[in-house]
Amino acid sequence: DNPEDMGTIDSCEYIWEAGVGFAHSPPHSTFHDQNRTELLKLLLTCFSETMYLPPVADAHVLPNQWIQFFTSTENRHALPLFTSLLNCLCSYDPVGYGVPYNHLMFTDSREPLVEVALQVLCVTMENEANTQAVSVDGTSGGTAMDQTAEGRGSDNLFLNYLSRIHREEDFAFILKGITRLLNNPLQQTYLPGSCKRIQFYQELLVLFWKMCDINKKFMFFVLKSSDVLDILVPILYNLNDARADQSRVGLMHIGVFILLLLSGERNFGVRLNKPYSVRVPMDIPVFTGTHADFLIIVFHKIITTGHQRLQPLFDCLLTIIVNVSPYLKTLSMVASTKLLHLLEAFSTPWFLYASATNHHLVFFLLEVFNNIIQYQFDGNSNLVYTIIRKRNVFHQLANLPVDHSAIAKAMTKRGKKFAAPPQDTRDPQTMEGAQPALEAEPGTLKVSLAATPRIDKMTEKAAPDDGHCQATLKELAEDMSSHNAQPAGDMEETAQVVNKENSHGISGLSTSSPQPPTLNSEPLPPQSPTTPEPVPKTPTESTRPAARTSVVQWVATPEWVQSWKQKLPLQTIMRMLQVLVPQVEKICIDKGLTDETEILKFLQHGTLVGLLPVPHPILIRKYQANSGTTMWFRTYLWGVIYLRNVDPPIWYDTNVKLFEIQRV
Secondary structure: OOOHHHHHHOOOHHHHOOOOOEEOOOOHHHHHHHHHHHHHHHHHHHHHHHHHOOOOHHHHOOOHHHHHHHOOOOOOHHHHHHHHHHHHEEEEOOOOOOOOOOOOOOOOHHHHHHHHHHHHHHHHOOOOOOOOOOOOOOOOOOOOOOOOOOOOOOOHHHHHHHEOOOOHHHHHHHHHHHHHOOOOHHHHOOOOOOOOOOOOOOHHHHHHHHHHHHOHHHHHHHHHHHHHHHHHHHHHHHHHHHHOOOHHHHHHHHHHHHHHHHOOOOHHHHOOOEEOOOOOOOOOOOEEEEEEHHHHHHHHHHHHHHHHHHHHHHHHHHHHHHHHHHHHOOHHHHHHHHHHHHHHHHHOHHOOOOOOOHHHHHHHHHHHHHHHHHHHHOOOHHHHHHHHEEEEEEHHHHHOOHHHHHHHHHHHHHHHHHHHOOOOOOOOOOOOOOOOOOOHHHHHOOOOOOOOHHOOOOOOOEOOOOOOOHHHHHHHHHHOOOOOOOOHHHHHHHHHHHHHHHHHOOOOOOOOOOOOOOOOOOOOOOOOOEEOOOOOOOOOOOOOOHHHHHEEEEOHHHHHHHHHOOOOOHHHHHHHHHHHHHHHHHHHHHHOOOOOOHHHHHHHOOOOOOOOOOOOHHHHHHHEEOHHHHHHHHHHHHHHHHHOEEOEEOOOOOOOOOOOOOOO
16 A cells, blocks of 8 residues: 555554454464564553653653553554454463474464563553443443443543453453463473463563453453452462562562452352362462362461561451451361461460551451351361360460560560571471472562552452441451551561561461571561651662661550450350360260361361351452552553563663662
């Protein structure tokens, strides 16, 4: 065509790949792939103005003009470009024709195109949409784009188009493509080297997050079947694999944020009851159980053996378990033991008194136990038995000393735990072929992240039944929101304390003691616990020792301890122990039982109907977007793109302000 004829071309006829809104699959051309890749890299470079703005909200008020034009009605090719990028990604198969080791015989020109297409997609949808989420009516059929849907960010056509996708066949195509790529690293564990390992799974997680957040119909489609477990397993695999690597802290955050978003929906908790049979080699205890067991075991591993800078995620991890707990029908003995181990570690007086916020972790765990006892008692004899066996933990919590001398004595023990040498305890048998989580290699590049918002700022509380929560839970929510988050220095210190406690093991616990962690930063000397001054929290990834000068000494007082101790939701658990412990002791004496199998059988056929307090309404904490999470995602995404484009070094040695480039 002549140049003057270009304006008459209908670009919808030239969409790059079949999929959403386009059924025709054009012939594959390596030449076209290479040209498209170079053009998209050029566009991405033009879009990167955001990198040169500091990570403060005021600096990002004005829109990125390149992205604004590219996604606006002024660009008449916006729809075919959006569709081309999305279809190109979701149709990509790294294995190639389903033949193992195929990538060793043929050059793959599609992967570079898919990677940069994914990055452009994420960046063009990376803006604050001020309008409300799309209304969900559950309908399907009609055109590829729902003309009646209330689009988000209507000025941004990419956001608009994404929010209006509604046909189930389109959702299935997108979900299948994303799960295929997310599970790609797991394929390497079955037949090593059999398929090309993709490197863009972080961007893939960002896109999945955005799709669920922007198009609620898509999220409900994901959750309505067990397909959501094909998303869950690779996320948990990556969380477990990255837990000791400080250069992958951002990956840990995005994985946890996705699970927090999904856990706000009832269907997610219900799907977790499906038996887990994938058996991906991971350095976690061998267990027989459900995907819920898998999730709890991995979370326990992250908390007890993860990198110190993951402590800001502890609230998120436990919130996810709280959200799904009312729907967990049968927890395994391994998962039950892990939950009790966390409670035992978090409820030691020296840990509770070490920070103004550590007691929140105990409240979350007690809420988990209450939900399961009240709503899923019948199938959870393993957890009930473990609670009975560790009943002293709950009695000690109920009788937690609050006087000055007891607090001082507990903090003295805390200092001794800092100085005590780690013991060489080991997890029970781990999965065959599992590799331990590795630290980052020295010299590995990483970028700083914006501060992580507190859990009470990231979630809104909702009761799925009558909209009201138990009085103690309401008080807890108010109590939690009244405290500031710990500074990064104190988080690292407390994480060391928890890890050291876990490395010693706790007497009376089962043999599932966590492996002692290898701490990746210099150990902090024993010092008084600290709490932050009322100033903004420093970014967790770029904290330097000098930042610790901004804290003032924190000392637990009897009044402070009493203020939250009286709100501990122990009534249901204590009532259960009051009823069941004498019964269990009696049958053990009468029948001379020493085998826990017989006790479990007794508990399986027991009932607490009419004996427990009135069931409390279920309280779900749903993710709620805010300016803090928006800035975190923006910093994280551009940091990933920067590190993925170091050859050639597009932005190297330029005045990047959005994040700091550091070496491990």
